[in-house]
Amino acid sequence: MTKSIRVAVLAAAVTLLSACTAATVPVSSVDSSGLGRAAVHVGIAYDSAGRGDKSFNDAAGAGLDRAKKELLVEATEATTAAESDDARADTLRGLAQGGSNPVIAVGFLYAAAVGTVAKEFPDTLFAIIDDDSVSAKNVVSLLFSEEQGSYLVGVAAAQATRTGRVGFVGGVDVPLIHKFQAGYAAGVHSVDPDIRVDARYLSKPPDFSGFGAPDKARSAARRLIDDGADVIYTAAGGSGGGVFEAVAAAPRTWAIGVDSDQYASAAEAVRPRILTSMLKRVDNGVFQEIQAFVKGDRAGGSKRYDLKVDGVGYATSNTVLGPYRSGMEKARYRILSGAVKVPTK
Incomplete structure (x- = not known):
């Protein structure tokens, strides 16, 4: 290619790039x-x-x-x-x-x-x-591996409960959410097999509204609290806010969030009652x-x-979790070492 042709091609390219940049369309x-x-x-x-x-x-x-x-x-x-x-x-x-x-x-x-x-x-x-x-x-x-992160927050729930009863609110009664419940219950029972784990689901297929029904979640959490549960883990998507409201209105109870650090996004009045959240690193x-x-x-x-690979874990934003973290970390290492295989059902 001659020098003059190379210069012409380069000039055309610069012109085209400049035009695209001016249109704010990255090429x-x-x-x-x-x-x-x-x-x-x-x-x-x-x-x-x-x-x-x-x-x-x-x-x-x-x-x-x-x-x-x-x-x-x-x-x-x-x-x-x-x-x-x-x-x-x-x-x-x-x-x-x-x-x-x-x-x-x-x-x-x-x-x-x-x-x-x-x-x-x-x-x-x-x-x-x-x-x-x-x-x-x-x-x-x-x-x-939702069950692994749920196991860790189950360990925290077992250490935090005063009544010996904890709860779980699932959005929809499907195998995916069963993994959350199974891991949570296994974590609870790894600390104390006598602690009772009660579960409530908000809907069943083909009704998937349980992932967006905070009113139903609030009612389910209230029933769990009335039955003696003082720590409630929610795996219900957008319904979880209802669980937080029920916990905030009841004395000496804790909520555990899911997916993201829900302590960080909760209303000011609710935040202190969110013990931790199971982080699903979507x-x-x-x-x-x-x-x-x-x-x-x-x-x-x-x-x-x-x-x-840091795909699941737990949130530490609420400092009240401090006394329970040692037990949670020991549980983490047992899972990573293969000493504990967390159930999914």
Whole structure:
């Protein structure tokens, strides 16, 4: 190539880049090696509770926010318009048609929709949180060991109870939420097998409203408290706020949150009564999946987030947890060493 041609090509490239920059549409980002790469546009589909649930969806959103800041990706966020497979499929389809790749579905309720839409867009990578039922080359499952984190907060509950009775409020009576209950009960009984663990579920399939029914959660927690429970763990998504309200209104009781550090997001009057939260690091899962895509990983399959990779854990924001942390850390090491295998049922 002659010098004059090279100069002309370079000038054209500079002109094009300047035009794109003026339009505020990023055409590339720069990785640690200094090489340019095409911008990644992520689509994320929340369940019907959407962002603002102070739980599951917000955790996923936090991972996306981190990716936008650190990886310089663009993003489109959407929330399903209705609790139906067709509505969820429309949400995913709209993201894929709009050019998002990867598309991340937040929650196992998207399973059928992912199975349908992934076939329509074979060149788009779909990631789904909490489900591994869809087997396709362009579908990756992001799975979490909720039972392990629940075991740790169960240890705290066993140490904190004065009545010898603790409670569990599950959003929907499904196998996923059973993992939370099973791990929690196992953690409680590892400290004292005589402590009673009572459970209440807010709805059963095909009714999935239990993830967004704080009034039902408040009533369920009140019944548990009336029966003597003085520590209540909630794994109910957006319904958890109802549990916190019931605990705040009862003397000498504690609540344990889920997914994100709910002490940090709770109302001022409720905050002191949230002993800890089981951290399900959906934020890490979402961020790491986007990071893998940016680096060129387009493979389907499944990825597991457990204690070993900081996929689950517990919050320490409330200083009253201090006396119980030694026992929780000992339990963590027993799980990591393989001495304890936490049940999922």
